[in-house]
Amino acid sequence: MEFSKGGLSYLVLLLLVMVGVAFVTLMEQKILAGAQIRVGPNYVGFWGLLQPFSDAVKLFMKESVSLWVSNNIVYYMSPILSLGVVLVLWCLVPFSEGGLIYSFGIMFFICISSLGVYPILSSGWSSNCKYSMLGSLRAVAQMVSYEVSLAMILLSLVWVSGSFSLKVVMVDQVYMYNGFFFFPLGLIWLVSSLAETNRTPYDFAEGESELVSGFNTEYSSGGFTLIFIAEYASILFMSLFFCVMFVSGGYYDFTLMLKAMVIAYWFVWVRATLPRYRYDKLMYLAWKSFLPITLGFFMFYLGVGL
Secondary structure: OOEEOOOOOHHHHHHHHHHHHHHHHHHHHHHHHHHOOOOOOOOOHHHOOOHHHHHHHHHHOOOOOOOOOHHHHHHHHHHHHHHHHHHHHHHHHOOOOOEEEEOOOHHHHHHHHOHHHHHHHHHHHHOOHHHHHHHHHHHHHHHOOOOHHHHHHEEEEHHHHHHOHHHHHHHHOOOOOHHHHHHHHHHHHHHHHHOOOOOOOHHHHHHHHOOOOOOHOOOHHHHHHEEEEEEEEEEEEEEHHHHHOOOOOOOHHHHHHHHHHHHHHHHHHHHHOOOOOOOHHHHHHHHHHHHHHHHHHHHHHHHHOO
């Protein structure tokens, strides 16, 4: 890994991710309001463009709850770590002007994304609340289960491309998208991304009907806002990463951003359409459907490559 000029690009990227998260929430409000014929708080300013900023001011001005019986250091650090892990993943974005050049970018993604379970587990444990603890345990089991399938899909891509570098994977798609060559794996990746980001119909970490908002029950004000931002920043990154791996076309340009926004729209569309899954069926899907399929395809590509 070597560093080239253009480190300022990551500061700009950080600011754009924060602004993008704000407007993705507005997009979600608009889509859900239209899909389910319900009126939401989405009319502040012209076309509701000021709504995300008013939401941010409202959230940060709320009173922060101080728990008597809890590990306060872990309690306050968990949301910060949750957002930090997601923002570190954005370093993988391949800038043409310069930046970090990862020879093992895919391995870096696997390692850093696996760290996402620790802030969730620590936030549930440090809250000293049964509901929070249950939500964090369910979230960890869910994320670990689907990370196995995601890793197997990435191994298939790495074997065919012959490199762990994202740029090599992108260049290999100049003549044909990986989305065609790895079509079933691409679909499994999309479904697993929903479980990895705790989105409907796999939002068991935050199941309001069973867990009273799950692992973040005791969080309010800034702590809840950081967890909220981390979730939506993760959605944006997983959308972009899917496009880089499966439909990039060999170029990192404006069209790739449009494709990523289509996938982000799909995340919201799924929430507007599907009810929550049952937890035992979620685990059954991970271990008895997705894992055998991804293993079988990996062995197939392994045999073809030999």
